[in-house]
Amino acid sequence: MLRFSKHEITINEIIKNMNIPDRSEYLKGLAQTGQKIMGVLPALYPRELLWAFDIHAAEIWDPPGEILHANAHLQTTICPVVKKSLEFILKEPQTINAGYLFPHTCDSLQNLGTQVKDLIGVSLPIYTFYNPKGRFNNTTIKYYQDILINFQSILEASHGPLEPEKLKAACVLSHKIDTYLMVIQQARMTDHLSLSNHEYFTLMRAQEYLLPQDYLSLLEQVNILEKPAEFSRARLMVSGILPPLPEILVFLDELGVSIVADDLLAVSRRIPKFAMDPPGSPLDYLTDRFFVLPPCSTRGGDLDERVHYLSNRLKESKAHGLLFDMVKFCEPELFDHRLLVKTFRERKTPVLTLETELEDHISGQDKTRIEAFTERLFEIVST
């Protein structure tokens, strides 16, 4: 059962208390059992297809450790997600044994995929998955189905024929996970969840590495309060790629600020906007799921739609302010950022932008800015 943490306990203790296994220990353990594990880069991919081939998708977003060897392959102006991922891949970790998957997310990841495959070379196979861009229509839907079929054939070439029942089961599992996540998100927005910022995002991010069944069991244990908790804290919505650094999350908790909603690529933007029907035909289900994800810069989605989506989320969650946690050099987000900031400032929503290189610690300057921003949020709380 998840419990509300006391602020004085450390980040590792939080994870321990929540019974969420440590990422690398967990994956090591899995690999030792002979589980096929594929390293998957950000962000969108048909996880159900991998599961149907008994391949576990271990996502690589921000592996810990210094960037050393990747610097010999990438320019200084490339985002830290790409750099850290490459650093991880170059180590050829034992936990990844079934290859790497590069979904088509942005120019940098697009090139990194071919760079690793065609120039650097690793001992494991490299897979790619194209996500259509721009506005979607019937032509896009048809193409997305073709991509799924093609990806299935590619996996079949290395992992044997797909068992349709397994794909169906994977879709059912995926649907259950989505349903829980939507409920939890909703609970978070309406104060029916007693989790600190760090606990909440640890829970959300555990899906990046836990087996789907394990993740589902974890979600099943989440305690949704019957009545909303008393709430005197300031409420914040966060937008960007990844949740803020753990240190920032804990700091916000200490300041009495709760992140009640998010528009993060690693979190909410991968959860359908609304509840989907239980899967019928897997192909249709996977296709529909892709097209009902929230608007996202990396899919080249419409700006108005994104503004609209964020406004609704802000309203629903009653957030007092908006935090943009921008990954340095992330073009897709940086382009949208200017309009989003302008729009919400005009609407008098307090907005703070932080820039991160995914370092381990929060700078003194950022701490001061967060404190000043928090004061503004509390002014709204008290009015």
Add this chain to the structure above:
Amino acid sequence: MSIRAELKYKIMKDYGAPVLMAFQNVRRRKPRPTPAAFGSPLDSNQRLKEILSRHYFLSRYAPGVKKVAWVTSGAPVELLRAFDFYTIYPENHSALVGAKKQGADYCGIAEGDGFSQDLCSYARIDLGHMLSGKTPAGKLPKPDLLFCSNNICQTVLYWYKAIAHELDIPLIHFDAPFVTTEQTEADINYMAQQLQDMIPILERVSGRVFYLNIFEEILERSMETSKTWGAILDAMKAQPAPMTIFDAFGHLAPIVSLRGLPVAQDYYHILMDEINTRVTQGIGAISDERYRLIWDNIAIWYKVRFLATFFAERKMNFVTATYTNAWAETTGYLDVKDPWRSMAKTYGQIILNNNLKHRLDLMKGMIKTYAVDGMVMHSTRSCKPYSVGQFDLRKAITADLDLPAVILDADIADERVWSEQQIQTRLEAFCETLEGSKYG
């Protein structure tokens, strides 16, 4: 379409533009002296300037007569030509701003309005132009339509989305799946279908009907023009090479921004004739060509002259570039009998939309066929699809072909990124290695 606007456009086209050109010619009578390291400049330069000035000049009179479209360099513009859009290429315009060393100024305007300094400088310059109306071309018309393809980068989609939102105009996006190994039938069908889906939207925006035969004619012309451009680049195999790649960066403008129009087709015939004459007569672009180089990535627009002179003085000539080749490489796929699918193949496989193995093989091939002695790679802060992978490309090429190479960290159009001392040091070291490797 207003009769007054149409009349004005016609007068400007038939009389205004020629007068302007004549005036510019008088002003240009005293050309800048050519440094001794160079041979005589190409006569075609004059014609090129006229064409481009005329294009920008006439664009002011287009509104009300033709619909104006802003288009990305890799977009299948032939389709727009079938609806008689007046096309403006913001990338081209940004390069022009960069070449005039005004990039930082325009970027600053965009940055002041909230766009990050970490974005592509072509985009920032264009957004700076959009926000301020500033342009070295006098005045540019506001677009009625935006047309982009992510076959060069995803950046253009984000950038054009921002303009579409700001100006509240339609954006047509041609989604070109990245080629990780080879194009699949599904990729080709998807792109072919998208092109056909665009027709009703283009009819609506332009107010014109689509005629297949007109489109085929345009396609034919575009194909022929690209082939001529390819032949011009091929002629650079001659020793000495009849022009430098820095010349080619300039002569590239019509194939990028006037592709499919008779003016571009005619222009490349003129250039081809001049180049052929030079080759026959053994006239080189630089006075004494001892070393032949390849350039990778987009030009450093604000330093073209500096770099051209630096290398020419050391008897080094750039004879080929991945950049200039991009508008000739895949046009062989175009086929008027199968327009949609052939366009999907042509536009889907261009260098920046193709995997790095393809790029490596292409570069190695160019190095061999153009008898290249050394390689200069511009690692540009602006362009991720061109720059990510360059370090390993360099490693693979130098290892396989034993070729001296240098990487310059700079930017295409934001001159603030240029570090003269660091670049000078790198270039000197590269030249020493090159001289040593060939004659040492």
